[in-house]
Amino acid sequence: xxxxxxxxxxxxxxxxxxxxxxxxxxxxxxxxxxxxxxxxxxxxxxxxxxxxxxxxxxxxxxxxxxxxxxxxxxxxxxxxxxxxxxxxxxxxxxxxxxxxxxxxxxxxxxxxxxxxxxxxxxxxx
Numbered sequence: 001x002x003x004x005x006x007x008x009x010x011x012x013x014x015x016x017x018x019x020x021x022x023x024x025x026x027x028x029x030x031x032x033x034x035x036x037x038x039x040x041x042x043x044x045x046x047x048x049x050x051x052x053x054x055x056x057x058x059x060x061x062x063x064x065x066x067x068x069x070x071x072x073x074x075x076x077x078x079x080x081x082x083x084x085x086x087x088x089x090x091x092x093x094x095x096x097x098x099x100x101x102x103x104x105x106x107x108x109x110x111x112x113x114x115x116x117x118x119x120x121x122x123x124x125x
Contacts, residue, residue: 010038011028011036011038014026014027014028014036014038015028025039025042026038026039026041042105042106042108042109043105043109045104045105047079049104049105050079051076051079052104053079053100053101053104054074054075054076054079054080054081055076056099056100057070057071057074057081057096057100058071058074058076059071060096060099060100066091067087067088067091067092068085068087068088070084070088070092070096073088093117093120094117094120094121095121097113097117098110098113098114098117098118101113101114
């Protein structure tokens, strides 16, 4: 993956947002001449929050037969979730995601994800 090209595209998108006058919180901020910085979107997690999220999932106790041991699928150091079985992929967004994001993401993002999860739990089972 060409990260430098991706970063250039990100800067161009942020300049376009400023030009259109939308999403002021995502506009670029000039640090010095020719150097800019930008804030992350409200739904992204910094490294510390990812670490907290992964630690919560590792410490989560699940009754036998409900789902497999999700803690084996969590890499806390790399802050990644990997190798989940099909059943776990269905249980995770319905039950565990709403629990694990509270206190990590902003309230409006949490509310949206919880509503999304409950919608799929009610209508997709």
